[in-house]
Amino acid sequence: MTVCTIEDLRKLAEKRVPRMFYDYADSGSWTESTYRANESDFQKIKLRQRVAVDMTNRSTAMPMVGNNTFMPVALAPTGLAGMQRADGEIHAAKAAEKFGVPFTLSTMSICSIEDVAEHTQAPFWFQLYVMKDKRFLESLIDRAKAAKCSALVLTLDLQILGQRHKDVRNGLSTAPYKSIKGLTQIAAKPLWAMRMLATKRKGFRNIIGHAEGVSNLDSLFSWTAEQFDPQLNWKDVEWIKKKWGGKLILKGILDTEDAKLAEETGADAIIVSNHGGRQLDGAPSSISQLKDIVDAVGDQIEVHVDGGIRSGQDVLKAIALGAKGTYIGRPFLYGLGAMGEQGVTKTLEIVHKELDITMALCGERELRNIGRKHLLPGSF
Numbered sequence: 001m002t003v004c005t006i007e008d009l010r011k012l013a014e015k016r017v018p019r020m021f022y023d024y025a026d027s028g029s030w031t032e033s034t035y036r037a038n039e040s041d042f043q044k045i046k047l048r049q050r051v052a053v054d055m056t057n058r059s060t061a062m063p064m065v066g067n068n069t070f071m072p073v074a075l076a077p078t079g080l081a082g083m084q085r086a087d088g089e090i091h092a093a094k095a096a097e098k099f100g101v102p103f104t105l106s107t108m109s110i111c112s113i114e115d116v117a118e119h120t121q122a123p124f125w126f127q128l129y130v131m132k133d134k135r136f137l138e139s140l141i142d143r144a145k146a147a148k149c150s151a152l153v154l155t156l157d158l159q160i161l162g163q164r165h166k167d168v169r170n171g172l173s174t175a176p177y178k179s180i181k182g183l184t185q186i187a188a189k190p191l192w193a194m195r196m197l198a199t200k201r202k203g204f205r206n207i208i209g210h211a212e213g214v215s216n217l218d219s220l221f222s223w224t225a226e227q228f229d230p231q232l233n234w235k236d237v238e239w240i241k242k243k244w245g246g247k248l249i250l251k252g253i254l255d256t257e258d259a260k261l262a263e264e265t266g267a268d269a270i271i272v273s274n275h276g277g278r279q280l281d282g283a284p285s286s287i288s289q290l291k292d293i294v295d296a297v298g299d300q301i302e303v304h305v306d307g308g309i310r311s312g313q314d315v316l317k318a319i320a321l322g323a324k325g326t327y328i329g330r331p332f333l334y335g336l337g338a339m340g341e342q343g344v345t346k347t348l349e350i351v352h353k354e355l356d357i358t359m360a361l362c363g364e365r366e367l368r369n370i371g372r373k374h375l376l377p378g379s380f
């Protein structure tokens, strides 16, 4: 297959990744209405076509929290990326490094902070979930500092888990190697399985061996359910900000009131996000909330956005509405599942090419000059 779009990569990933892990990526919570709206709401926003303007010497570069980027499209933190492909987080981090965009490692990754640091030179970002075990939380922050991570992404929208039916049906809450269904799904993808057999990185390596009482994948699932702190509040955010001491990005803001509270913490950026439609089903799409949040706090704090970005056109629309950065989750997971590091590079190439040409056809040469004037009035 000639790969031209993110959808092409999705189809390839679906063929190559065991069902339970493919489904884990391609799912939203409950009815998946927010998951779908994240993508479809981008279609409502229309671009203004301009002609007869100089299109030479274009640049998509824009900094995100002071980090230079080739384009303001970071790889979003995603748990279990190392199950889309063996050593997945390392592959994705390498692709991001070569392309000049930030890679964000999830707390719930398969490869550890140290694994990724060992295989990359450029600083990456680390995403933190707030746990009840504050000693473990502090140790995660210290490890991210030791690995010279250049930003901490603190996720605020997953203190309890929104149910994704596919995960329940696939039995994802138990170790995949221990159920008949899991083993059957794995046996159907022998190449995936061979690569997985060849790596030592199979469990949640940020956690196993670091947190007390977690020694294998089985106990980890129950540990996670018990450990995410449902009492997380803005005081914790301040405490984490102080303890971290570096660039802080607050992820999961979808409401202007929360955006104001987030801005008051003195964080460097917020991510307008509904966790890719995986948490509160029935919440609005991220892109539909971006404009109001930018208008409320955009002159005080960098506003980033994720959810539903599937093309360079989507990135441009987000930047035009005032985002200073964007993130892609599933698009890079599909690339990873389809073709490993090369597939993530392909994802980034597709998005970059579309972004660059879209910008030119809107009559601009520098992405940082893109604004609402490039959108059709009445369409956003």
Ligand SMILES: Cc1cc2nc3c(=O)[nH]c(=O)nc-3n(C[C@H](O)[C@H](O)[C@H](O)COP(=O)(O)O)c2cc1C
Binding pocket: 024, 025, 026, 038, 076, 077, 078, 079, 080, 106, 107, 108, 127, 155, 251, 273, 274, 275, 276, 277, 278, 306, 307, 308, 309, 327, 328, 329, 330, 331, 333
């Ligand atoms: C499979 C998967 C796992 C995810 N795991 C995490 C995670 O561990 N931490 C986190 O903050 N967000 C996580 N997210 C949410 C992403 O960071 C991001 O908000 C979302 O994927 C953006 O939507 P998109 O996939 O449409 O680009 C995950 C998303 C997916 C699809």
